[in-house]
Amino acid sequence: AQTVTQSQPEMSVQEAETVTLSCTYDTSESDYYLFWYKQPPSRQMILVIRQEAYKQQNATENRFSVNFQKAAKSFSLKISDSQLGDAAMYFCAYRKRGNKLVFGAGTILRVKS
Amino acid sequence: DAGVIQSPRHEVTEMGQEVTLRCKPISGHNSLFWYRQTMMRGLELLIYFNNNVPIDDSGMPEDRFSAKMPNASFSTLKIQPSEPRDSAVYFCASSQLAGGPSSYNEQFFGPGTRLTVL
Numbered sequence: 251a252q253t254v255t256q257s258q259p260e261m262s263v264q265e266a267e268t269v270t271l272s273c274t275y276d277t278s279e280s281d282y283y284l285f286w287y288k289q290p291p292s293r294q295m296i297l298v299i300r301q302e303a304y305k306q307q308n309a310t311e312n313r314f315s316v317n318f319q320k321a322a323k324s325f326s327l328k329i330s331d332s333q334l335g336d337a338a339m340y341f342c343a344y345r346k347r348g349n350k351l352v353f354g355a356g357t358i359l360r361v362k363s
Numbered sequence: 364d365a366g367v368i369q370s371p372r373h374e375v376t377e378m379g380q381e382v383t384l385r386c387k388p389i390s391g392h393n394s395l396f397w398y399r400q401t402m403m404r405g406l407e408l409l410i411y412f413n414n415n416v417p418i419d420d421s422g423m424p425e426d427r428f429s430a431k432m433p434n435a436s437f438s439t440l441k442i443q444p445s446e447p448r449d450s451a452v453y454f455c456a457s458s459q460l461a462g463g464p465s466s467y468n469e470q471f472f473g474p475g476t477r478l479t480v481l
Contacts, residue, residue: 293475293477294475351470352408353405355405356406
């Protein structure tokens with residue numbers, strides 16, 4: 251079975267600085283997708299960024315970028331120029347072809363002003 | 364687009380009562396998912412439907428839980444009888460059916476229903 255591991259229960263970052271959230275996953279599939287979701291205190295799940303496994307180029311969405319290392323099964327999220335609004339729980343998720351998403355346990359990100 | 368709609372947003376009930384959670388997916392989406400989120404177990408997939416047909420219900424905790432999708436625009440998750448350990452936030456999500464390798468088929472989540480069973 252596929253598993254997703256987020257080894258950092260909680261992280262802190264100073265406003266305007268950069269932080270990296272870690273995620274590793276286990277799969278025997280070669281064709282799959284990876285996602286980072288953000289869950290602010292409102293509880294709404296918001297898709298931050300996504301990556302197709304067959305693409306070597308790392309995905310980027312404004313201040314958010316990933317470091318996708320397929321061989322190492324690693325998918326970290328980098329947040330640049332951190333803002334107070336980035337404070338939330340972040341979930342890494344995996345999906346192979348088909349629809350079932352597998353989530354990690356989440357990382358709480360605190361942003362200090 | 365209204366997004367995924369869930370009702371109620373909050374539900375407080377007593378142990379033994381029947382609870383029904385409702386979900387309206389995004390129009391045009393043909394996959395629907397029910398998740399449960401707790402501090403102890405994180406986000407768990409309970410069941411999902413493709414074209415109104417249950418595909419994987421292996422996450423449904425026990426016979427007290429049941430889910431239906433009578434049509435493409437409505438789904439229910441029922442707990443009968445409810446127990447305090449069912450207290451959690453229940454999310455519904457929808458997406459287009461997974462296609463080829465270039466299709467992300469992003470899941471869009473509803474705002475969740477916070478269930479408290481006393």
